[in-house]
Amino acid sequence: MVFLFILLLVILMLLTIQIKIELTNIKISSNKKEHIDKNYEIKFIIYTLKKIPIFKLTINNKKIKKIMENKKIMSKIKEQETKIIENRKNIDKETIKALKNIKIQVEKINLKILIGTENASLTAFIVPVISTIIAITLREQIKKYNENQKFLIQPIYINQNLINIECSGIFEIEMIHIINTICIVNKKRKGDKNERTSNRRSYDYGYE
Secondary structure, rough: HHHHHHHHHEEEEEEEEOOEEEEEEEEOOOEEEEEEEEOEEEEEEEEEEOOEEEEEEEEHHHHHHHHOOOOOHHHHHHHHHHHHHOHHHHOOOHHHHHHHHOEEEEEEEEEEEEEEEHHHHHHHHHHHHHHHHHHHHHHHEOOOOOOOEEEEEEEEEOOOOOOEEEEEEEEEEEHHHHHHHHHHHHHHHHHHHHHHHHHHHHHOOOOO
């Protein structure tokens, strides 16, 4: 009885895991030598039962530099990049559809985008298009509409190709969506393997 209770508790804790990503001072500018501002900070916090923190990781410019200087870590990263490139053919439309099941909820966002091109007419056309796309995307993802949700896209008419992005916010991902996506992808891959195996068998007997 005690074992069953513990098992149910563990399952409940796993199913209610929530990943929270906090972005602070993310600034990207195309007209500067260092496109990304050094004062950024990204926090990954994992909660269970949606309230109990069980893991926390903070990434900033100093930590990224340390990682870049570590040869062992960089070699592992390169290995993973190679694997991703080699397996890119396995990424199909069904996999992309499955990835859409991972819903990212926006708890808080403060987004500002400044856009300029060498052509004033093109700038005037691009800005409302991007504003509309972002508005539609955020409408589906925003958890609650309040004063914490702000985004602004503005044109800059300086006859120069330019994009400046400033962003801070809090985003949440439910672990159950990730588990569901992994199950869908694995099921599809098994189905593809079974189809290839059955095709081979039919060809094996085709010349008898």
